[in-house]
Amino acid sequence: MLPQVVIIGRPNVGKSTLFNRLVGKKLALVDDQPGVTRDRRFGDVELLGLKFQIVDTAGWEDEDAETLPGRMRQQTEAALVGAAAALFVIDSRAGLTPLDEEIARWLQRTSVPVTVVANKAEGKAGDSGIFESYALGLGDPVAMSAEHGEGVADLFEALLPILDPLQPDEHAVELGEDEEKPLGPLQLAIVGRPNAGKSTLINQLLREDRLLTGPEAGITRDSIAIDWVWHDPKLGEDRRVKLIDTAGMRKRAKVTDKLEKLAVADARHAVDFAEVVVLLLDATKGLEHQDLKIAAHVVEEGRALIVAINKWDVAEDPSGLFNGIRHALDEGLAQVKGVPLVAVSARTGKGLDNLLGAAFETRDIWNRRVPTAALNRWFDDAMAANPPPAPGGKRIKLRYITQTGARPPRFVIFGTRLDDLPASYERYLVNSMRRDLGFGSVPVRIMLRSPKNPYAKS
Template structure:
C-alpha cells in the first residue's frame, strides 16, 4: 500500500538534498543559499523495498500571509495536511534554533506520525546537534547525511515503525490479479505538457486554473517559480501531466547562478514533454524572446501550441485573424501552429487550449503510409521539378516516413548535397499542407544511394 511523506523544516537544512536522494534523481534544485525551494514538489521515492510518494516543501518561515514567504508557508502547511507522515529535518551542525522549536510545535499540532531527522550529521560535527534534538519532543532523532547517503537504513526502520499499516507486506488475493488486468486496459497514460514562456506570463496561474486549486505558488512578483513542477490534470476527461517551469529570459541577461539552474531545469522539462505550450503575454505579444522559445521547441522536435494569455486585457476585434497572420509570418518552421486566446485568471479559453493540446499530440504522432507519400512526391515533382545544378538534373526517387514524434521523412535522391535549401522548404511545406500536419516540426532528411559503378 502506498503512502505519502512530507519533508518539512526551516530553510537550508537539506530537504531538497534528501528528496533527490530518495527519488534517485536530481529533480529539485539545490544550492547553498536558503529559500531555494518555493513550490512543493512531488516524486516517487524508493527506500529498500518501500515505494512511496514524497513531497519536498519550502522552508518554514514566520511571515505575513500576504507576502511571498507567507504564501510559501501556506503551500507547506497544505503538504503537511495531505501527508500520511512527516519527515521533520533539522541541521545537526547548527543545532536547534528558535525557528526549529516554533515549527516543531506546528508539526505536533498536525497530529501526524512524525520522524525527526538530524541531517548533516556526518563526522563528529553533528553529534551535539543530534542529541539536542531530543528537546523537541518529537521522538528519537535519526542521524542522517542526505549528501552522502549515510543513515538511510535507520530512516527505513523509522518509516516502518511510524506507518506499520502502510509498510507491512500484503499477500495479493485472486481478485487482485483480475483488478491488475483491468488496470492494464485502463485509460492511456497522460499527455506530457510543458508550459514555457517569459517571466510573469502567467504559467503557474494557468495551471492552477486547469487543476481547479491553488496548487502552485503565484503572485505579482516576476520569477516566483524556480523548480519545474509536474502536476496531474484531468480536464473534462483529458489526462495531462503538466510541467510548470521557470520564466526564460535572454541568456545574456542571466547572471545569477540560481536563475541559470532554473532555466536549465525548464529546458530539461521541455525535452521530456510531448507538447509544449508557449505562453505569450497578450499585453506584449510576440516579443523576440517568445520567438526564440518557440524556435527552440521546434528544433527540439516537440509539438507546439501558442497560448495567448491575458487576452481579456486586449481588444478582441479581428484578434484571431491578426494572430494567425503574425504567427505564420514569424514562425514559418511550425506553420499553422494552434493559437488559443485565453485567460488563466478567469478560465476563459481553457477548453480550447486542452483541445488544441490533444490535437497537436495526435498530429505529432501521425504516420503516413509509403504509397500516398510517393504519389505525393510524383505530383510535387510534376508541378515543380528540382532545379538543375551545374547542368545536371537531380533525381528524386522515393520518400518514406521511418518514424513519428515528430513526423520524420527520408527522401532518397541523387546528389543529395546539391538540392537547394529552398526546394527542401518547398517539399516540407507541401508535406504539411497535403497530410495536414500543422504546428509540428517536420524533419526531412535527404539520402543518396551509393553508385555501384563509381569505382
C-alpha cells in the first residue's frame, strides 16, 4: 500500500490543480467557481522517485453537518484518518482568512504531519500571504504555483522525511536485490554497423534460421523482436529474453535511401525500448568512429551498453585487437569507462553464453536502487574525502542526495549555490558512485536542486 497524502483547504485555493499537477493528468475538474470538488478523488504519484497516493478533497466550509457543504467537510475529515501526511493549501495572493485559521486549529489537534502549501505564489503577489502563513503555527510553508509547476522540488523536499520510511518494499531493497518484484524478460537489442553479423548472432542463439542473413549489407530493415528462453549454465535455470534485431547504422551522410533512413530510425527507436544494448563490432574491421557514435547514442538514451567483438574465430592478433578496442572504448566513452567487452563468434557460437550472462548482470546494475540512508553515508564520505570547492571564497553546500529512479539510476542532490558547482566535481561524484556503490559502467544521471527561498533578501 502506498502512503496517503491528503490535500486540504478552503474552497478555490487550487487543491484540484495541485492534485492534477502531482498526478500528471487532468483527472480532477478545475474551475474558477468554488465547490467543484465534492467527493474524494485518489491518484498515484511518483514525485522525483517518491511514491504515494494523493487524495483530493472538497473545500472545507464552516456549515451545519446536515447541509451539503457540511457533509462534504465530513468527507474531508474522514480522508485524514490513517493518512501519512496532509497538504494544507492556502491562497498566498488572498492571504490568510478566518476559515484558514479554523482549518489550521483543527489540523493541529490531529496527529498527522502537516505541510502548508502557499499556492498561487508565482511572481511577488503572493509574498505577503507566504509571510502570513507562519502565523498558522504549522512550520515553514512551501511556496508553489500548482498551475505553472513551480515549487514541486521544494514540496518533495518537505515530504521526503515523512514518506521515505513508508515507501513500498521495492524502494528500499538492498543493492542488486529485488525479490518482491521480479524483472520481466531481458529486453536485449543488437545494434551495429551493416554486416557486423547481428542477424547471424540471433540465429545462432535461437539455433534456427529465424532471420534472413547473407553477405549483402543492409538486409535487415525492420527491427524484429523475438521472445526466447536462454538456459543459464551458471545458474542452471531458464531465463526469458526478448531479442531485438535492428538495421545496420551507417554514417548519416551515407544514408540517402528513404527505406534505409526509415530502417535506421526504427533501429534508434528499438534502442529506446531496450534495457541492454549490445553493440556488435566486426573483428575484421575493428572499432570505427561510427561505432563510437552508436555507443554514445545508446548511453545518451540511458540504456545499459555491452560491446561484443564478432567474427572472433577469424580475428588476426586477437590479444592485440582486444586490448586496442578496450583502450579506444575507454578513451572514446569516458562517461561509461569500463563498459563490458566480450569476444564472440556468431558463426560458431563461441562466447555467446558469456555475452548473455554479462547482459543479465548489467541489467541488474542498471535496475539497482540504493536505500537513502546508505546513499547519504556514501555522500558524506565522498565529500569528506574531497570537499566541494568554494569559488570566490563562498562555500557550495551539498546537503543530501536521494535516488529518484532506476533504469538508468537517477539521483537528485539538494544544496545551495549549485550553479557554481564545477562539472569536474559532478564527474568526481559520479565516478565515486560507480566505484563505491557498484554502478560500474551503466549510465548514471545526477540532477542538482536548489530550493527557492523567497525570504533570502529579507
